[in-house]
Amino acid sequence: MQPIEPREVQKAVEQLCGKELYIHLETTNGAYASHYDTTFLNAGGFIRNAKIQYTRGKITGNGPYRVGLKMENGWVYAEGLTDWEIDGKGRLLLAGHNSDGKLAVALELSEEPF
Amino acid sequence: MEKEKHVLVIFPHPDDEAFGVSGTILTHTKNGTPVTYICCTLGEMGRNMGSPPFANRETLPAIRKKELEHACKVMGIKDLRLFGLRDKTVEFEDIDELADRFNSAIDELQPSLIITFYPGYSVHPDHDACGAAVIHAVGRMPKEKRPVVHCVAFSNGCEKEIGEPDILRDVSAVAEEKILAIQSHRSQFGAFMQGRALKRGMEDEQVMKRIRTERFWTYRWPD
Numbered sequence: 191m192q193p194i195e196p197r198e199v200q201k202a203v204e205q206l207c208g209k210e211l212y213i214h215l216e217t218t219n220g221a222y223a224s225h226y227d228t229t230f231l232n233a234g235g236f237i238r239n240a241k242i243q244y245t246r247g248k249i250t251g252n253g254p255y256r257v258g259l260k261m262e263n264g265w266v267y268a269e270g271l272t273d274w275e276i277d278g279k280g281r282l283l284l285a286g287h288n289s290d291g292k293l294a295v296a297l298e299l300s301e302e303p304f
Numbered sequence: 305m306e307k308e309k310h311v312l313v314i315f316p317h318p319d320d321e322a323f324g325v326s327g328t329i330l331t332h333t334k335n336g337t338p339v340t341y342i343c344c345t346l347g348e349m350g351r352n353m354g355s356p357p358f359a360n361r362e363t364l365p366a367i368r369k370k371e372l373e374h375a376c377k378v379m380g381i382k383d384l385r386l387f388g389l390r391d392k393t394v395e396f397e398d399i400d401e402l403a404d405r406f407n408s409a410i411d412e413l414q415p416s417l418i419i420t421f422y423p424g425y426s427v428h429p430d431h432d433a434c435g436a437a438v439i440h441a442v443g444r445m446p447k448e449k450r451p452v453v454h455c456v457a458f459s460n461g462c463e464k465e466i467g468e469p470d471i472l473r474d475v476s477a478v479a480e481e482k483i484l485a486i487q488s489h490r491s492q493f494g495a496f497m498q499g500r501a502l503k504r505g506m507e508d509e510q511v512m513k514r515i516r517t518e519r520f521w522t523y524r525w526p527d
Contacts, residue, residue: 191353191356191357191360192356214361216349216361218349218351220351221392221427221428221429221430222427222428225427225459225460228460236349236392273357275360277360277362277363281362283360283361283362285353285357285360285361287353287355287357289355290352290355291352291353291354291355291356291357292351292352292353293351293352293353293361294351296361298361298362304362
């Protein structure tokens with residue numbers, strides 16, 4: 191992956207607009223977060239291979255970035271995104287890594303199931 | 305340490321064996337005891353991606369599989385079985401179905417010892433769920449046929465509830481190979497135990513104490 195170049199990501203998001211897509215969306219603090227700090231509320235979410243179709247997609251922020259996808263009846267968004275790539279299978283992969291290189295959020299879109 | 309007939313190690317993630325168990329595994333394989341490792345997932349949800357990132361969510365499983373195979377080679381494990389579950393989902397699987405798979409492996413291999421996580425005291429939900437399914441599988445075997453189960457526990461204050469570990473094994477004799485096994489999991493311990501960090505680590509009394517001593521609780525059946 192490489193650091194997000196917002197204009198490039200915007201182009202990639204627009205190219206997928208209107209298509210039937212599979213999504214991977216994930217946020218995580220790591221399973222050990224409340225082991226190391228018992229006052230920490232460990233929360234996260236994960237969805238993989240749900241189908242979505244969006245009518246508008248936008249990247250915003252000055253880095254880390256946010257990506258929002260407007261659907262006919264709702265929204266998908268992710269924040270804290272730092273890196274991106276279009277992989278060998280043509281999938282758009284976005285991720286947010288903290289200063290230790292640990293993944294905190296991932297948003298991925300693919301025309302085929304992951 | 306007793307010479308075992310066959311040791312079956314069951315953990316949910318590649319690298320779960322590294323710090324707590326790889327010295328014990330090495331001691332067994334050097335004794336000529338066959339060791340089978342059932343690894344339930346490929347650690348697909350691991351968070352270490354490096355800086356700059358060397359992996360992404362989609363490439364990580366293949367990387368971790370290679371690391372696991374390398375670690376097995378270092379530990380002398382010839383029988384690695386991948387159960388194909390997905391990282392962070394073990395607790396949502398059907399415990400009976402998972403236990404069935406463990407039971408058929410136990411029937412086939414007839415291990416004298418099983419090593420797994422202590423359910424409820426192993427921090428990660430996958431660890432607890434994996435340990436619980438192993439205990440479920442062994443617990444439904446006739447008492448006289450059950451292999452001994454050694455559990456790994458490390459939750460905060462676990463000693464208060466389950467007592468001190470009854471096995472403290474000094475694995476100093478295989479410490480160097482153990483460090484190689486840990487290093488096999490490069491994506492997870494990239495910065496740890498490499499180069500200068502390794503040198504510092506080996507000079508650090510606490511780190512080396514952890515490397516040299518492996519702790520287990522022999523599972524005690526209520527019946």
